[in-house]
Amino acid sequence: MTSRERLLTALERGKPDHLPAQVHGWMPFYLNTYLGGCNDYEAYERFGMDSVIYVDANHIRSDKALADWQVDFKEFEADGNRNSQLD
Numbered sequence: 001m002t003s004r005e006r007l008l009t010a011l012e013r014g015k016p017d018h019l020p021a022q023v024h025g026w027m028p029f030y031l032n033t034y035l036g037g038c039n040d041y042e043a044y045e046r047f048g049m050d051s052v053i054y055v056d057a058n059h060i061r062s063d064k065a066l067a068d069w070q071v072d073f074k075e076f077e078a079d080g081n082r083n084s085q086l087d
Contacts, residue, residue: 001016001017003050003051006018006050007050018048022044022049022050022051022052023043023044023049023052024054025054026040026043031043040053041053
């Protein structure tokens with residue numbers, strides 16, 4: 001059963017050959033210290049899991065698009081209990 005078949009079977013409330021499992025991001029320290037420096041794909045393979053790799057989107061915005069946004073910052077004073085209040 002492929003990763004896709006396994007996931008679709010589970011979504012249809014069927015019985016896949018094993019449960020689909022994934023890790024929401026391997027910690028570099030864990031990969032280097034406990035798994036001998038392997039990469040994300042090798043770690044998934046080592047534990048027999050279907051590989052799911054999360055990546056960050058690369059957002060490129062033009063200066064014209066950025067000019068449409070205005071960001072204001074105001075620092076609020078906190079009371080003795082560290083609660084901030086709006087004016």
